[in-house]
Amino acid sequence: MKARHKRLAMIVAGLVLIAAAAVLITKSFRSNLVFFFTPTQVEKGEAPKSGNFRIGGLVEQGTLKRLPDGLRVQFKVTDTAKSMLVEYKGILPDLFKEGKGVVAEGSLNQDGLFVATQVLAKHDENYMPPEAAAAIAKAQANKTNTLSTENNK
Amino acid sequence: MIPEIGQFSLILAFCFAIIQGILPLIGVWKNQPKLANTVVPAARAQFVFIIIAFLCLDYSFYVNDFSVLYVASNSNSQLPLIYRLAALWGGHEGSMLLWVTILSVWTMAVTMFVKNLPESFRIRLIAVMGLVSIGFLAFILFTSNPFERLIPAAMDGRDLNPLLQDPGMVFHPPVLYMGYVGFSVAFAFAIAALLDGRLDITWARWTRPWTTVAWVFLTLGIAFGSRWAYYELGWGGWWFWDAVENASFMPWLVGTALIHSLAVTEKRDAFKVWTVLLSICAFSLSLLGTFLVRSGVLTSVHAFATDPSRGLFILLYLVVVIGGALLLFALRAPNVGLGERFGVVSRESMLLANNVVLAAAAGSVMLGTLYPLLMDALGAGKISVGPPYFDAVFVAIMVPGIFLLGLGPLAKWKKANLPEIGVRIRVAAVISLLSAVLVPFIMGKLTAMVAMGVFMGVWVISTTFVLLINRVKTRGMTGAKLIDTLKSIPLAFYGMLVAHLGIGIFVLGVTLVKGYESEQDLRMDVSDTATIQNLVFRFEGVKDITGPNYMSSQGSIAVSQNGKEIVTLKPEKRFYPVQGSVMTEADIKPGIVRDLYVSLGEPLENGAWSVRIYIKPFVQWIWAGCMLMALGGVLALSDRRYRVANKKAAMDAGYVPGVEA
Numbered sequence: 161m162k163a164r165h166k167r168l169a170m171i172v173a174g175l176v177l178i179a180a181a182a183v184l185i186t187k188s189f190r191s192n193l194v195f196f197f198t199p200t201q202v203e204k205g206e207a208p209k210s211g212n213f214r215i216g217g218l219v220e221q222g223t224l225k226r227l228p229d230g231l232r233v234q235f236k237v238t239d240t241a242k243s244m245l246v247e248y249k250g251i252l253p254d255l256f257k258e259g260k261g262v263v264a265e266g267s268l269n270q271d272g273l274f275v276a277t278q279v280l281a282k283h284d285e286n287y288m289p290p291e292a293a294a295a296i297a298k299a300q301a302n303k304t305n306t307l308s309t310e311n312n313k
Numbered sequence: 314m315i316p317e318i319g320q321f322s323l324i325l326a327f328c329f330a331i332i333q334g335i336l337p338l339i340g341v342w343k344n345q346p347k348l349a350n351t352v353v354p355a356a357r358a359q360f361v362f363i364i365i366a367f368l369c370l371d372y373s374f375y376v377n378d379f380s381v382l383y384v385a386s387n388s389n390s391q392l393p394l395i396y397r398l399a400a401l402w403g404g405h406e407g408s409m410l411l412w413v414t415i416l417s418v419w420t421m422a423v424t425m426f427v428k429n430l431p432e433s434f435r436i437r438l439i440a441v442m443g444l445v446s447i448g449f450l451a452f453i454l455f456t457s458n459p460f461e462r463l464i465p466a467a468m469d470g471r472d473l474n475p476l477l478q479d480p481g482m483v484f485h486p487p488v489l490y491m492g493y494v495g496f497s498v499a500f501a502f503a504i505a506a507l508l509d510g511r512l513d514i515t516w517a518r519w520t521r522p523w524t525t526v527a528w529v530f531l532t533l534g535i536a537f538g539s540r541w542a543y544y545e546l547g548w549g550g551w552w553f554w555d556a557v558e559n560a561s562f563m564p565w566l567v568g569t570a571l572i573h574s575l576a577v578t579e580k581r582d583a584f585k586v587w588t589v590l591l592s593i594c595a596f597s598l599s600l601l602g603t604f605l606v607r608s609g610v611l612t613s614v615h616a617f618a619t620d621p622s623r624g625l626f627i628l629l630y631l632v633v634v635i636g637g638a639l640l641l642f643a644l645r646a647p648n649v650g651l652g653e654r655f656g657v658v659s660r661e662s663m664l665l666a667n668n669v670v671l672a673a674a675a676g677s678v679m680l681g682t683l684y685p686l687l688m689d690a691l692g693a694g695k696i697s698v699g700p701p702y703f704d705a706v707f708v709a710i711m712v713p714g715i716f717l718l719g720l721g722p723l724a725k726w727k728k729a730n731l732p733e734i735g736v737r738i739r740v741a742a743v744i745s746l747l748s749a750v751l752v753p754f755i756m757g758k759l760t761a762m763v764a765m766g767v768f769m770g771v772w773v774i775s776t777t778f779v780l781l782i783n784r785v786k787t788r789g790m791t792g793a794k795l796i797d798t799l800k801s802i803p804l805a806f807y808g809m810l811v812a813h814l815g816i817g818i819f820v821l822g823v824t825l826v827k828g829y830e831s832e833q834d835l836r837m838d839v840s841d842t843a844t845i846q847n848l849v850f851r852f853e854g855v856k857d858i859t860g861p862n863y864m865s866s867q868g869s870i871a872v873s874q875n876g877k878e879i880v881t882l883k884p885e886k887r888f889y890p891v892q893g894s895v896m897t898e899a900d901i902k903p904g905i906v907r908d909l910y911v912s913l914g915e916p917l918e919n920g921a922w923s924v925r926i927y928i929k930p931f932v933q934w935i936w937a938g939c940m941l942m943a944l945g946g947v948l949a950l951s952d953r954r955y956r957v958a959n960k961k962a963a964m965d966a967g968y969v970p971g972v973e974a
Contacts, residue, residue: 166657170657181673181709181710184706184709185677185680185706188701188702188705188706188709189680189681189684189698189702189706191702192698192699192701192702192705193696193697193698193699193702194696194697194698194699195694195695195696196694196695196696196697212699214695214697226917229836230836230917230921230923231834231835231836231923249834250834251548251834251914251915251923251925252914252915254547254894254895254896254897255894255895
């Protein structure tokens, strides 16, 4: 009787612990999911107004400029259909280049400027981050779609 | 000619792997000793031919044979010799060859050192390793041949990725793979036991050293990788929760659980089914890691090529190996038996909790790593899981585990007395609480996380000493006999103490660097100074230098403390012309209490540069902790009594070497 109670208590305690862990994990998991948007989607207002998300595409040629304080930089990220301005404070990664693929994580400020907390450019001349490649492919596909629907009209 | 010899050897090795993997299993099943006895010669022949293939490929790197596609894509005539040789595992095909080479090294070791096991078990054990090898050799031969020719030959190679031109490249991959692949031995032990239907104390005693060796290598491999990332990537992080790191960390967590549960199986004949399952999981996670890294589904420093047919092959292989192993487990595990019972509070229950914690931690890492891939595969959009998830969840799960780490070794097997343990740990608890208040006070800032981290670190260290003192007391310690008493304690026990001490040191390092690091990105003109804490950093400009295969801008930053110069750091910005890539080389002054870390950003106008200056308190403790964990493993392995006991157990169990069971 007593041993059985003990065992039951152990099982209940175990279950409570597991449930608590599961709740903790899913909660933390949800709040740390970072979604990816293309510049076109951001322009359409699909991206969250507050909170972190990722954008990706190509760094538009001739748009990289350094602000007077010497540390903040601004550049435009394009998916070839739309482009958006990104500001980043800090040192850019070695492989960051105009005309190359880039992924940035950050959030929109009140003026609609994307302030990046992290800029990722990956390590190969010919290599494009898949997110950036996907953004461009999507924009291109949309273009052809709109063209063909226009033609159909 | 040489590459063709390599290619041919690889094909022969594949044939021998098939013999090694299939014939002996049929032989044992049909009771045909002739077939069964092919296992050792086949395994050794496979080893020889794989080594030949490996040497042939490395020879092609040595002589700059750019008519071999793989050499042309990963090396260059200007590349220093040591990196040319290490470039063998700088790309996809060569890494796979390294994988299978290390597997054959492990198999060879098994054929040499596993002697006193019953014949049928030994044959199955080696055959299972052959089965694993078949898959990987087929993968290399059919989808990723490193010996493929390039006609006409290239004038020069495309060079090794500059990121990989570092001493870390020479050690990190082979050591990590020794760990990864080493779990194949534990896996083969588990499968052989399921096939054999025999799983007892002797089995655990035999599996243990192999698992420990693999675990030591994996620990070192991960630590090397972390250290390398710390100085090479130029922004001072030591762990990024990058999917590839997670891929090596999951087998480590499960492997750690496994070496503990094996201890229970050996000492108490309990946890048997669980141990077998962990053995299967540890190796499955190693395979999953290989899949994640090599299939191109991930984007990271480690992902070389994107080729869907490769990904599909590895995925199929995973399904066959893991699915097959789990199916066998489901069918045969009930025969294994559960083993001895134990009390609610006992060494066993504590170790069970340790296992649950480690498994849950591995599970939560897996969720964060695989979920984005799954969503992407299902077309549900691209997402990523941020490091805060891993930080929060991992810490929350590990805290109770680390607390129990202090109690577990003090608890008795079978049934322990909680109040008795309470008395023993009183002093340790007081020391830990005091440190949790004092350390933040000395460092100048108190946060809940730091206080908790310091408590945990000191708790582990102080309870470890309590454990040692206790052990000495029970053996009767008086004055001069102390040395004798210390000598009489088995090395395995010291191994545990040292490994646990390593955890404590590691926890302290992580806590203090997270809590008190200072990171600044600054714009510095020539002879500008920056004062951080009590240190003055003076930028003395940049000069151009030339390396063997790169040009470099080398900055010079003098650091002084109280007017006295302590060091001049020379970070570099290198340009590698072959790949047209730029590399940041940080310069670090390591120290016991803090690292000074400086790296160059970009040139601004008039000789000014953007400069990163980091102060990383106690960061070296992180790797020192890992080294201690590995050292603990090595001590446990060198326990002499242990090996003697091994032979004795084999005799007791009635296993006589060389007799067909």
